[in-house]
Amino acid sequence: AQTVTQSQxxxxxxxxxTVTLSCxxxxxxxxxxxxxxxxxxxxxxxxxxxxxxxxxxxATENRFSVNFQKAAKSFSLKISDxxxxxxxxxxxxxxxxxxxxRFGAGTRLTVKP
Amino acid sequence: NAxxxxxxxxxxxxxxxxxxxxxxxxxxxxxxYWYRQLPEEGLKFMVYLQKENIIDESGMPxxxxxxEFPKEGPSILRIQQVVRGDSAAYFCASSQDGNYxxTFGSGTRLTVV
Numbered sequence: 001a002q003t004v005t006q007s008q009x010x011x012x013x014x015x016x017x018t019v020t021l022s023c024x025x026x027x028x029x030x031x032x033x034x035x036x037x038x039x040x041x042x043x044x045x046x047x048x049x050x051x052x053x054x055x056x057x058x059a060t061e062n063r064f065s066v067n068f069q070k071a072a073k074s075f076s077l078k079i080s081d082x083x084x085x086x087x088x089x090x091x092x093x094x095x096x097x098x099x100x101x102r103f104g105a106g107t108r109l110t111v112k113p
Numbered sequence: 114n115a116x117x118x119x120x121x122x123x124x125x126x127x128x129x130x131x132x133x134x135x136x137x138x139x140x141x142x143x144x145x146y147w148y149r150q151l152p153e154e155g156l157k158f159m160v161y162l163q164k165e166n167i168i169d170e171s172g173m174p175x176x177x178x179x180x181e182f183p184k185e186g187p188s189i190l191r192i193q194q195v196v197r198g199d200s201a202a203y204f205c206a207s208s209q210d211g212n213y214x215x216t217f218g219s220g221t222r223l224t225v226v
Contacts, residue, residue, distance in 0.1 A: 004155070037217075042219065043219055043220050043222075044217070044220075045156070045204060045206075045217035045220075046217075091155050091156070093155075093156075097169075099144070099146055099158075099161040099168070099169065100158045100161070100169070100172075101146075101148075101156070102158070103155030103156045103157070104155050105153070105154055105155050106153075106154070106155055
């Protein structure tokens with residue numbers, strides 16, 4: 001079964017500091033895609049970053065970067081220089097079939113001033 | 114580009130009524146996906162459609178739920194004889210050609226009273 005686990009239901013960080021959100025997944029496939037989505041109170045699902053499993057280089061998007069450990073099936077998200085606007089639910093997601101995205105239960109991140 | 118448009122944003126139905134949720138994909142996108150999000154959970158895949166075709170409905174309950182994506186007009190997710198357990202946020206996403214990391218709409222929050 002393809003599952004995604006986010007072990008941190010809630011996290012908080014001071015503004016301007018760095019925070020890491022954890023995600024592990026389970027699959028027997030060798031080729032797949034991983035994503036982090038942000039869901040602010042507006043409920044909009046916003047793609048933060050994505051990673052192809054066949055790429056060893058970790059993806060980076062401005063203040064957001066991932067630590068992809070394929071052997072460990074781990075895909076953590078690092079947010080640097082946290083801003084108040086980063087406050088949101090963050091979902092890790094995993095996709096083999098390109099239309100069936102499996103989501104974790106989410107981590108609620110609060111950035112404190 | 115208006116993005117993926119879902120309406121209504123909020124929908125309240127009494128038990129036993131029908132709920133119709135609409136999704137207009139991004140311009141040029143012919144692939145539509147529906148996901149359901151229960152409170153404090155991640156999104157769960159329901160159905161994948163292309164124009165006039167249901168490609169995979171493995172995530173959709175067998176009874177009371179149906180989806181369509183006609184040649185003209187929006188995709189419709191229809192829930193007949195709603196029950197309290199149907200209360201959730203329903204998200205639609207679209208993509209151009211099945212590429213990964215598709216674009217989500219803002220969701221419809223269905224409340225069954």
